[in-house]
Structure formats: structure tokens, C-alpha cells
Amino acid sequence: MRSYGDIPIEHRKLVEELEILERWFHAEGGGVPPLLAAKGMVAMASDYFCIEMEEEGDRLLYAAEKYYPGYFKGPIYTHINKDAEFDHLIYVMKKTIGIKTMRSLGFEG
Numbered sequence: 114m115r116s117y118g119d120i121p122i123e124h125r126k127l128v129e130e131l132e133i134l135e136r137w138f139h140a141e142g143g144g145v146p147p148l149l150a151a152k153g154m155v156a157m158a159s160d161y162f163c164i165e166m167e168e169e170g171d172r173l174l175y176a177a178e179k180y181y182p183g184y185f186k187g188p189i190y191t192h193i194n195k196d197a198e199f200d201h202l203i204y205v206m207k208k209t210i211g212i213k214t215m216r217s218l219g220f221e222g
Contacts (some may be wrong), residue, residue: 118182123162131157131169151181151197152192159202162209174214186219 134157140164142150154177161170177184193200203222212220 126167127160127164135173137219147181147186148188151177151184151188154180155184155189155206156199156202158211159206159209162206162211167210170209170211171214174211174218183219185215189220190222197203 116121138145138150138153150162154173158173158177161167161173180186189203193203206215206222
């Protein structure tokens, strides 16, 4: 993790957990269906946006689109409607700069 300035210990711990999760995903996640992979990338991205690490959040949003092209134009809405936690996560994301990237990928919510 590259960091600049003071970072709260809670944020450092979260970043460490996200890095572990992403490493696992790339090493062992080959059996994860692309649609669920995209959802997972968005979930991880939201954590980065919440701690103001926008570059990492954007990277994962683009990864979500790569895993499942068109994710932000349709399938994300199914996930929002079926998963209350994910719906809340997207609600929070709308208050971050990440919404701009999501919109550039086709999200209209």
C-alpha cells in the first residue's frame, strides 16, 4: 500500500484486509462466476472510496466492468434489488466521487 500523510489505524487495517482479499481473488478465485466477481469488486471499491483512496476504488470499478462487461448497465440493478446490504453500499457510494466512475461505466441510478 502506498500512503501519504497520516492514515488512521482503522483505515490501514481495512486496506490490509482488502489487499488480502484481492490477492486471494486473483490466486484462487478462478471459479467465481464473473457476475459475482463484478459485484465483489464493487463492494471492495466502496471501501476504498469510503476511506478516500479513490484511485484504488476506481481501479476496482474498472475491474468489475472487465470481469462482467455491461455490469453497470443492468446486472448491478438486480444485485441492488435482491441484496439489501449491497443496496446500502451503493447508496453510500453515491455520496463519494466513485459515482462519477460508475456513471462513466453506464450506471444511471
